[in-house]
Amino acid sequence: MESIKIDGSPKTPEVNFDYQTGLIEIKGRSIPENSIEFYKPMIDWLEEYTNSPQDKTTVQIQLEYFNTSSSKCILDVFKKLEGISKNGKEIEINWYYEEDDEDMLEAGEDYQSIIRIPFKMIEIEE
Amino acid sequence: MEEKKIYSFSSDVIDYDSVNEALSSISNIIDTMHFPSQLRRGLYMISAECFDNMYKHSQKVLSDFPVFFEIFYCRDEIRFVASNPVSTKSAQKIQTYLRFINYLSDEELKSHYFTTIKTEKKTKKGGAGLGLLILKRKTNCPFEYNFEQKSKKTTIFTLVLKLSLKSMKLYRISETEHTPLIQFDFKHENIVMYGQSRPEDADGFYIDICNWIAENESDFAAMERPVLHVDLDYYNSSSLKNLVRFIRVVIQHSAPSLKIEWTCDSDDELAMDDAQEISRIVKKKFVLLEK
Numbered sequence: 001m002e003s004i005k006i007d008g009s010p011k012t013p014e015v016n017f018d019y020q021t022g023l024i025e026i027k028g029r030s031i032p033e034n035s036i037e038f039y040k041p042m043i044d045w046l047e048e049y050t051n052s053p054q055d056k057t058t059v060q061i062q063l064e065y066f067n068t069s070s071s072k073c074i075l076d077v078f079k080k081l082e083g084i085s086k087n088g089k090e091i092e093i094n095w096y097y098e099e100d101d102e103d104m105l106e107a108g109e110d111y112q113s114i115i116r117i118p119f120k121m122i123e124i125e126e
Numbered sequence: 127m128e129e130k131k132i133y134s135f136s137s138d139v140i141d142y143d144s145v146n147e148a149l150s151s152i153s154n155i156i157d158t159m160h161f162p163s164q165l166r167r168g169l170y171m172i173s174a175e176c177f178d179n180m181y182k183h184s185q186k187v188l189s190d191f192p193v194f195f196e197i198f199y200c201r202d203e204i205r206f207v208a209s210n211p212v213s214t215k216s217a218q219k220i221q222t223y224l225r226f227i228n229y230l231s232d233e234e235l236k237s238h239y240f241t242t243i244k245t246e247k248k249t250k251k252g253g254a255g256l257g258l259l260i261l262k263r264k265t266n267c268p269f270e271y272n273f274e275q276k277s278k279k280t281t282i283f284t285l286v287l288k289l290s291l292k293s294m295k296l297y298r299i300s301e302t303e304h305t306p307l308i309q310f311d312f313k314h315e316n317i318v319m320y321g322q323s324r325p326e327d328a329d330g331f332y333i334d335i336c337n338w339i340a341e342n343e344s345d346f347a348a349m350e351r352p353v354l355h356v357d358l359d360y361y362n363s364s365s366l367k368n369l370v371r372f373i374r375v376v377i378q379h380s381a382p383s384l385k386i387e388w389t390c391d392s393d394d395e396l397a398m399d400d401a402q403e404i405s406r407i408v409k410k411k412f413v414l415l416e417k
Contacts (some may be wrong), residue, residue, distance in 0.1 A: 009147070031174055033142045065171060067178055068257040075243055100164050100314060103171070103264070116238060 001052075004045055005052070011064065012038060017045050022054030024081075032068035039073035046080035053084045062096035062124070063104065078115045085117050095119045100126075129205075130300075132159070133173075133197040140193045144178045150267060154351050160320055162311050165289075168264055169204065172287060173197070175261055176208040181209050188407070189280045197270035200301070209284040214282075215382075217273050217281040224285075228268045236261060240267045248371065295345065305331060306358060310342075315349040317376065319356045323365040332368035336375040349365045354380075357389040357417075366400065373408050383411060392416040 001019040008014030013028035033049060034036040034093040059081060066074065078093075089123040093115075095108035133155055135148050139273070152173045156166050180193050189211040198205040212220065230238060239259045262269065267288035274282045291298065294313060301307035306321035325331040338348065346352070354376055355391055363371065377384060388396035390406075398414070406413040 012148075031178075063173075065167065067171075067174055068260050069178070071260070072243060072246070072256065098163075100162075101167065102164060103167065110236075110240070114244060 001045075001048060005021065010028065014086050017042060017049075019027035019031060019049065020053075022057040023060070024057060024075075024077075025060040025062075026074075027060070027062040029064050030070040035073045036112075039070070039076065041112070043073075043076055043080065046077065046084075050080060050084055050087075053087075053089045056090040056092065057081070057084065059091065059093045060096070061094065063107075064098075066107075075114065076099065077078075078111055082117055091117050093117055093119045094122055096122045096124050098124050127198040129198050131196060134194070135177065135196070136192050136194040138192050140177075142181070142183050145159060148177060149174055152197070155197075160307055160309065160310075160318065162316075164314070165291075167295065168289065169197075172206055172264055175257055175264075176285075177208060179257055179308075180208060180210045180311060183212055183283075186213065189276075191280065192368075201298060203288065204291065206287040206289075207284065209282060211280050212283045214275055214277075214279055217275070217283060219235050221271070222254060224269050224271050226319070227262050230262075233270065235259065235341055240284070253299060256355065261280070266290050266387040286326055290298075293346060295298060297342075299335065308335065310345075310347045312349060313408055315351055316353045316355060319354075319358065322359050323361040323369070325365070328362070328364040331366075332372050336371060339375050339379055343379045346376075349385060350381050351385070352380045353385045355387045355389070356378045368403075370407055372405055373404065373410075376397050377408060377410055384410075386410055387415055388412040389413045389417055391413040 003019055004015055004017040006012070006015040008028040011029060012032045013026050013030045015027075016023065016025040018024075026042075030038075061074075063074075081091050081093070094110075095102035098110060105123075108119055108121055133152055137144060153170055156169050161169070176195055181196065184193055191211045193210040194207075196207045198207070217221070221253075221342075242259060243254050258269075261361070263285045267290055270286035270288075270299070272282075272284040274284075275284055295311070296313065297310040299305070299308040301321045304322065305317050305325050306323050307316045311317070354368075354373070356373075373386070386405075388401045392398075392403060401412055401414060
């Protein structure tokens with residue numbers, strides 16, 4: 001399986017989906033013009049990954065800001081991961097937020113209450 | 127205090143580039159206002175969400191009416207006004223939905239948000255319902271709105287969002303040409319002072335502030351590790367004794383853990399001397415920071 005590597009931009013996050021290491025990273029801002037189009041390759045990748053996932057998948061989400069339409073796409077990413085976890089593979093989700101960013105912490109907690117995988121909330125010092 | 131318009135956008139057409147341009151100038155304006163970082167992010171987020179909605183609507187409705195977005199600021203409130211044409215048919219639906227959202231308690235809003243994000247179908251235009259829910263969760267006041275039917279097909283939808291700084295425990299005395307910005311952020315336990323201090327009536331200006339501090343002493347007492355940060359470019363001699371008065375009152379009403387940070391130019395010996403002198407008078411060590 002090929003990896004996904006997308007550089008970050010002021011409107012879109014940096015994305016790293018690495019099959020060999022089972023590492024999934026989304027970092028930065030997510031306010032793309034068309035969220036569905038932007039996240040589609042990631043959803044497709046996960047769809048394929050579900051068939052032969054690594055024993056352990058590590059997910060690093062470090063978002064500074066995301067808009068409403070991205071929030072649904074990010075939920076779709078988590079839904080796919082939830083499916084893999086249901087098949088008995090280990091999924092570790094690390095949700096990073098800046099020290100005083102209560103909104104981002106809350107957003108992580110919101111996802112955690114929808115997805116049946118525990119999140120590790122990690123505070124980044126400014 | 128009078129309300130001030132801090133940002134204004136108006137255009138007949140709205141495309142992705144103009145949205146980007148608008149958001150980056152909003153971001154610059156917010157940065158110059160010295161708001162706490164959480165509020166800065168909140169303001170940006172609300173603006174981005176409003177523009178997202180306006181952009182999506184403008185693609186659906188072709189009309190001769192402009193789209194506009196404005197941000198107003200007054201002492202304890204920030205107000206956003208977003209206006210755009212929508213189809214008369216959808217206006218009714220939006221109105222019903224807004225009324226419904228306003229009616230929900232915080233807890234109900236949260237659970238409705240979960241239901242919506244889980245079930246709402248994604249469309250290319252994105253779910254406006256979800257956007258409104260997020261905006262409602264980010265602001266702490268009910269939505270105000272207005273619908274004005276212009277033709278059989280087109281209605282102008284205006285949405286007013288308010289952020290109450292008071293409920294965030296944030297109090298500001300805005301900067302003027304002669305007086306500094308003084309911001310009391312009780313939630314994040316810091317007080318900042320920026321700008322210049324050469325008021326016409328320095329005694330009057332600072333006595334008012336000291337009285338206000340005394341009236342709000344419980345908020346001061348509740349701060350566990352307060353920080354007072356002073357960063358003045360210039361102050362006149364009549365302000366100097368008032369700065370002492372102000373700092374004394376802050377010390378008097380704050381926990382002993384209060385930290386005072388004083389910023390000045392390292393090559394400005396006079397300013398350094400003043401800082402040390404004030405520190406000696408108020409009997410409190412300052413952390414001197416270089417500009």
